[in-house]
Amino acid sequence: MASIFPVVARELAPCEMSQASCNATFKGIGILFLTLALTLSMAFPTTRKAAAESPPKRAIILATTTSTQDSGLLDALIPIFQRKTGYVVKAIAVGTGEALAIGKRGEADVLLVHAPEAEEEFMAQGHGLHRKAVMHNNFVIVGPFDDPAKIKGMASAAEALKKLAQARMTFVSRGDGSGTHKVEQSLWKKAGIDPKGNWYLEAGQGMGEVLRITAQKRGYALTDRGTYLALRKGINLTILVEGDPALQNFYSVILVNPSKHTRVNRVGAQAFADFLVSVEAQALIKAFGVKEYGQPLFYPDAIK
Amino acid sequence: MDLIWEGIRQAFWLILQGDSEVLRITLLSLQVSGSAVLISLFLGIPLGTYLALARFPGRNLAVSLVNTGMGLPPVVVGLFVTLLLWRNGPLGILDLLFTPIAMIIAQVIIAAPIVTGLTIAAIQQLNPQLRLQLLALGASRLQLFWLLIREARLPLLAAIMAGFGGVISEVGAVMMVGGNIKGQTRVLTTATVLESRMGHFDLAIALGVILLLLSFVVNWALTWIQQQGRPR
Missing domain, CATH: 3.40.190.10 (Periplasmic binding protein-like II)
Structure with a gap:
């Protein structure tokens, strides 16, 4: 069977083009795939390494509001927390309503939200473990x-x-x-x-x-x-x-109740919440944006 | 208008400087969409060839489904993949949500029907006599498949371009399943959305220009290969 293959190819190839240009196409595709495979393999070790350094429980899912991301506050706080603790924070910026809904389903470990009434309801229904004031604007x-x-x-x-x-x-x-x-x-x-x-x-x-x-x-x-x-x-x-x-606009951090959802990373969530109300983070919040806008964007509430 | 020029200027400046954040975002875009297209080829070309050649009841329905899939809205794909990958969802145990793997899965679902649909069209436009001739010459099923692919390589390369174009430019699905996390799942399209939401229009335009350049380079390479094989 195998010996027929080149014969068949030669018979048919000229129907459209010369054998040489046909081979060139395939060489080209081969080179393309090789380059692509190389790029991918070059780049993936880094992701794999990151994954090895951070087994699942080292990752924290933070559901928060667009305002904390759009103002740039998260990008200022999270890298510091990650360096200090080795956790990887996956911050998902959605509206407070959606963040609370995600928390209810146990899809996030910790929430940073701003809707006191809805938060109280969330706590009353037993979806949250702790709630603490972080800041206001x-x-x-x-x-x-x-x-x-x-x-x-x-x-x-x-x-x-x-x-x-x-x-x-x-x-x-x-x-x-x-x-x-x-x-x-x-x-x-x-x-x-x-x-x-x-x-x-x-x-x-x-x-x-x-x-x-x-x-x-x-x-x-x-x-x-x-x-x-x-x-x-x-x-x-x-x-x-x-x-x-x-x-007034009050932001609170809420730990998602792990007794309802076993896959919630309670320890990591606690670490992040503790960080948000720590002296260091509160000072950062107070200073954030002052240089750029001449006034703070958020006022810390955990430490006066 | 000034803003656009400023954005284009900044794009070239970012590329020349080799800004590490932009480089990482660009590389991740290429990785995610490149992997998704590769996987789609392995799924879509055999499936498309089979659907083009096979005769079975319900074939027309199957082809219609594939053709409908070519227009899948990325946000819908994103929503379904998110629901599947949720911690408490059916595949939650894999811990894949908000990772590049999840983004690849979503993009494969978007690109595979495009590749499959265009493969069906590419194989079907071949002269049916060719298949008979190949079989008469004693080609095995695998040889037949390979030779037909070879004959249809020009439209198949177009299928690759369409698949790649579909996923590299897509924002809805990667935003939902990736979460646009800085340094982890932020790609060119989601970064563009974020920067424009933050009011950094110049940076948003710059990222858009980089996306276009990336798309151009990949398509240029594919077109070059395609035109190498052009009948003279």
Whole structure:
């Protein structure tokens, strides 16, 4: 059988092209595969080494909010924690609603979230082991510089929202069940308004995207101060309402209850939570962003 | 417009400097998508050839399914792979979620139907007489397969390009199953999303330009090989 093979090939190859160019194609494919295989094998030892250094239990899954990632805080804190402890932190940045849902299923070990009411419910249902305050910042209402609704300087955020609704000013909501969205909803409730209509846009996206949409639409939005400060350069929005106690934004760390889900890395989660409330991390949080924005983006709460 | 030029300028600067973070992200993109395409070839070419040649009831349905699979939305693939790989999911014991392996799995699911579908088309456009002639000359099944692949190499290379193009540019699935973790599962597309979300548009454009360059180099190499074999 094998002896027939070259005969067959020679018989048929000329039907389209010369044998030489045909072989060249295959040599080319061979070289390509070889290069690809080499790149892959060159690169994979590093991942394998990392995996060897960090057996499964050395990895911690942190479910957190987009604001901690988009502001760059996580990138400042996590490498320090990893160097100190040897754990590998897999930080998944989602909205607070999704982070809590992930925690409920035991898909994460530790949560860093900001929705006190939802967190209390989470704890009451026994999904969390411990909850500790880490830091806070505050929300602000931003809008265009000329402020057509004239809400600038209002003391009550709920009153300001009411005025926006009455004037049917474009308002861009996160609309994604995030911590920011939950605060916004409670403010509407306080204002006695059920926001509906074509002036009320539910973006369903992260804070950064929402600010960009708001700027493009010349509308208003509720945002955490940190994300606004981080993005301020690129968008044409200014802070109009701030300082209302209802606009406080508290971040807590929650250990996921391992008794409900056996695969939760309790020890690693504890180590990360301890790190977040340590003197070192709290000092880092306090100093974070000061150089770039002239004010802190987050205020530490664990150590006064 | 300034922003775009600034981004392009920065892209070349990042490449020239050999920025280690960008290099790592680029290499991971190439590794993940390269592996996914390789695996898809091993699955898709035999399967596509079989579907092109076989006669069995339900074949049309199978081919339709493959053709539908060519348009699988990456986020849907990402969602299903995430559900499967969750700690408490059916494959949770493997601890694969948020690793490059998980990203490769998702991309194989995206690329394999593309390779399979284009292989079916490539094999079917061969002259049916060729198959008869080969069989008459005494070719075994394996020889037949190999020779048909050889004859269809030009469209098959196009299948590789389409598969690679489909996964290197995909963001939905790798974002969901990889988690866009810095230094572990961040690839060019997810890094671009993150940078633009952070308002670093220049960097986002730079990453986009690097992605395009990478895609161009790979496709250029494949096209070069393809055109070597062009009938003269």
